[in-house]
Amino acid sequence: MSGAVGEARREVRFPISEAFRFSVESIRKRFTRALITAISIVLGVAFYVGLRTMSDIMIFIYGGSEAARSYQFWMAIISLIVCAVGILNSMLMAVTERTREIGTMKCLGAMDSHILMIFLIESSLIGIIGGVMGAVIGWVTGLLIYVGEHAAILFNPALLGSYALRIGEGVLIAMVLTVGATIYPAYYAASMDPADALRFEL
Template sequence: MNQEKVGRQIVLPFSVSVRISFNSMRIRLGRSFITIMGILLTIAFLMSILAQASIQNALISRGSPAIAAKITVDESTQARMRWLISLSLLVCAVGITNSMLMSVTERYREIGTMKCLGALDSFVIRLFLLESLFQGIAGSLLGIIIGTLGVTLISLINYGSEVLRVFPLLELFRYILFSLVVGIVLTTLGAIYPAYRAARMVPAEAMRREE
């Protein structure tokens, strides 16, 4: 009986989803700027730790002995480096998840409204996923640029032009890709969970939540 009276065809074309997510970011510029800044800072932190380790290693193995001698690398520095990298990853995960959690929870009412208009759970998740993807890419790229440039500059000041001669381009590139992936994955994961929870609520509950 349901087949006659109730259809099930509900659509949201992909191009429209992209436009909605993009506009939603553009219009809430202040809010998405803060979210992007959050991602940017954590990724810049991660990238600077990785880049610093990479440049120092290059100086030690291929740089002039005089400069290599300036860098003391013993067991404890190595351990401290590893500790810093894992710490920065942790900061990344917590910071980004928190940013995304905030930006989704403050929009519960909007999610409830969308569902009243006939949005499927998957539309809501898709819109937030796209939005977080844009933010993740933007934040990570900026963070990588700032982190890498910052560390390179500091190394140049500390160790002089020797840095450029031994510049570990390939290794840095690998770290850049790694940071990009970390940034994007954490951002989308951080957004999916709260969006999924919000999308699955009955609309009445989602709309009540904000108050």
């Protein structure tokens, strides 16, 4: 009996390395869908980081009111909300397209946690890539706005810390947005009944 239990446990093991490999393969197979999601992340994060970078430079050069900073901050937040909605839509579509595949995986022994892990790793990878690209693009754009008459002060040591902070914020926000927007689709995919999933028609 104990041998049978051990065998069953071995059958449902799903190492994170295997989940990572499966997620990378899924991104490769559905590159267009992943690219659309990544672009929405890049645009949202670039807008956020660009605004925050310009705000930091503006305040360093001219000083600035708290109201102006607050206005730019909320504009950036709105852009990220729009970005999150786009990501959620993309992930819901990804679940719909893969319904039969999910059903097959569950029939072959995949547990709900395995499906959840695959989707979350996949979204994390897209979030990291999109976040890094968006943060760098936003930061460079913010610098270019002031590169004319203020080029000499753009790399003032007093600003370098804020640049690093904004880029870090951008990557972190991308991760949180992408994983957060994926939680519901991933939970939905993980809780599917295998028989219903296999009968699903697009």
